[in-house]
Amino acid sequence: xxxxxxxxxxxxxxxxxxxxxxxxxxxxxxxxxxxxxxxxxxxxxxxxxxxxxxxxxxxxxxxxxxxxxxxxxxxxxxxxxxxxxxxxxxxxxxxxxxxxxxxxxxxxxxxxxx
Numbered sequence: 001x002x003x004x005x006x007x008x009x010x011x012x013x014x015x016x017x018x019x020x021x022x023x024x025x026x027x028x029x030x031x032x033x034x035x036x037x038x039x040x041x042x043x044x045x046x047x048x049x050x051x052x053x054x055x056x057x058x059x060x061x062x063x064x065x066x067x068x069x070x071x072x073x074x075x076x077x078x079x080x081x082x083x084x085x086x087x088x089x090x091x092x093x094x095x096x097x098x099x100x101x102x103x104x105x106x107x108x109x110x111x112x113x114x
Contacts, residue, residue: 004043011089012040018091022077027068030058032087035078039086046079046086 019032034057038047055062069085072078075095076088088094 008040008043008045011045014091015040015087018094022094025068025071027058027060027064028072030060031065031068031072032077034058035085035087044086045089046081046084048083049085050083 015036019029019036024032031054034054035047035049038049038057039045051062051065054060054065060068069078069080073080076090076093077095079086079088
């Protein structure tokens with residue numbers, strides 16, 4: 001366990017505030033909060049985690065952990081170096097994703113006199 005400094009607590013608070021304001025899928029949210037607990041909860045910036053361990057802690061199926069991790073990496077929320085995972089310290093680079101629109105109105109021309 002690392003010694004916690006003022007900078008660490010500032011980083012921890014920035015991550016928590018940003019996670020609270022970020023739209024995430026349910027599995028993404030579970031993954032992030034578990035990673036937050038394992039990293040910031042123990043005073044580290046990165047932690048060694050396997051898919052099996054993440055699956056056991058979050059309830060996400062082990063086959064879906066990689067997909068969830070990939071989505072979070074694409075959005076620059078997490079950094080993965082092999083089995084070491086942590087949050088991207090540059091929170092300004094976290095990508096915002098708009099809420100998907102399930103249906104879109106499409107105008108169809110009406111044919112008369114068929």
